[in-house]
Amino acid sequence: MNIKIELTYKTVKGTEARFISDEMRAEKAMLIAEDLEKTGRAKVLSFIDHLDNRWTMKELKKFMQGIETDPHNVTVFFDGGFDLKSRKSGLGCAIYYEQSGKKYRQRINAAVEELETNNEAEYAAFHLGLQEIEQLGVHHLPVIFVGDSLVVINQLNGEWPVYEVELSKWIDRIETQLKRLGITPEYEIISRKKNKETDHLATQAMNGIEIRSTVEIDAGK
Structure with missing residues (x-):
């Protein structure tokens, strides 16, 4: 499953900007998102699938775990x-x-x-x-x-x-x-x-x- 990452990034001084990534595999997107979250500056982070549905990190992880043993x-x-x-x-x-x-x-x-x-x-x-x-x-x-x-x-x-x-x-x-x-x-x-x-x-x-x-x-x- 391919998805995009959407997030609002906030600098130390409070300047904000919204970013949407290129489409990538869900597994890769979750790794990158987790790394971004560690900075403490990624706000309102979500994922967008090919149907424009939005997923939280928790929802996406649960879905990926559910399909892991299925094709x-x-x-x-x-x-x-x-x-x-x-x-x-x-x-x-x-x-x-x-x-x-x-x-x-x-x-x-x-x-x-x-x-x-x-x-x-x-x-x-x-x-x-x-x-x-x-x-x-x-x-x-x-x-x-x-x-x-x-x-x-x-x-x-x-x-x-x-x-x-x-x-x-x-x-x-x-x-x-x-x-x-x-x-x-x-x-x-x-x-x-x-x-x-x-x-x-x-x-x-x-x-x-x-x-x-x-x-x-x-x-x-």
Whole structure:
């Protein structure tokens, strides 16, 4: 979870100024805030999340302790591929998350035959990632969804209109599930070059290679 620190700083002679930090991880923000409080000059200190909700130090600590043993700081990379000749689709997802002080990466792919376009495959890949994080127990948290599909991300965030009936059905399915899980989505578009991991997973699915793995990754990655 990313948040900002807001505080009023008061000098020894009583001059005050209000500051708002850049967005940062909640864990880092609490460390910095605690250090600022030690100076005795930080007044009215609070935290602001991505929905502009305000948290006190006590509230934020309680929340972070509550989610420590559950998957959190979740990012879902997705990609879908469609072969016009064979009418086969491949879906690929890579999910990065933290749990109990450790970092994990989960990779999943799936082959599908009932889709008609590449855009449908991209939506199906997004939906696959959503299903997987539900299985992990992710709920009532912000989740970052990352992909190279301008259509999927710009339609989901409301930037682009939706004219295709099938794509509209995918959006309804996804938005219903997001609401049911209490997930606040954040969308990020990356280049195809930076999305090679899930592109490879989708290609493997179309070639009949099934992937499902979860590994612990180094904290520095």
